[in-house]
């Protein structure tokens with residue numbers, strides 16, 4: 001199943017917990033600089049699209065496109081790997097929380113580079129210890145996530161493909177965009193089926209791993225074991241969990 005098709009299956013409740021976090025948006029919009037025309041690739045329901053610029057979305061999933069609000073930017077059905085635009089059509093291209101879904105991330109990133117003078121990508125550094133080893137949800141409950149990375153290009157390879165610099169993005173403790181790492185200081189959120197259904201990782205690891213992880217987390221929260229293990233997180237305002245901006 002391609003990722004566009006995956007979102008046609010799992011995307012029905014996306015907007016329940018996935019929306020623009022203003023602090024992350026400020027970083028993305030600053031990185032767009034003075035770009036007036038912007039293509040948002042893997043646009044989904046329109047999170048992070050700046051309202052003060054001329055935006056067009058690209059999104060393969062019909063279900064995701066159907067959830068864009070009435071005033072949202074126009075959105076085409078296409079994939080990152082084959083963008084239906086001439087070279088240099090836009091001042092900037094942005095791709096937010098989507099590159100890990102692309103069948104060929106390097107080809108997609110080169111397409112962004114081809115159609116725009118500036119590229120801004122919000123993604124993970126999955127090779128950093130911040131992700132696999134420091135995020136307690138993967139380390140202590142869902143090690144299967146490591147298997148999802150097999151054969152994927154590293155962040156350094158992705159950055160090199162478009163000549164991008166890499167900037168860390170800390171995740172605020174009360175992040176309002178419910179992506180996988182968003183609830184790092186609010187572990188009870190992961191017990192909520194609705195929260196999990198808007199994050200593809202849970203579907204991709206499979207139902208048995210999900211059930212085991214949730215049961216184990218529930219037990220550890222009830223017994224106080226989670227709190228004991230994660231005392232260092234309780235007073236943190238923002239966490240470094242491998243989230244990155246690529247800016248080219």
Ligand SMILES: C[S@@+](CC[C@H](N)C(=O)[O-])C[C@H]1O[C@@H](n2cnc3c(N)ncnc32)[C@H](O)[C@@H]1O
Nearest residue numbers: 003004007042043044047061079080096098101
């Ligand atoms: C987690 S959502 C992110 C959506 C939006 N950018 C956001 O920040 O909420 C990932 C999106 O990438 C899209 N996608 C999957 N494969 C793609 C591809 N090859 N090219 C472009 N978008 C793709 C999915 O359909 C989905 O809407």
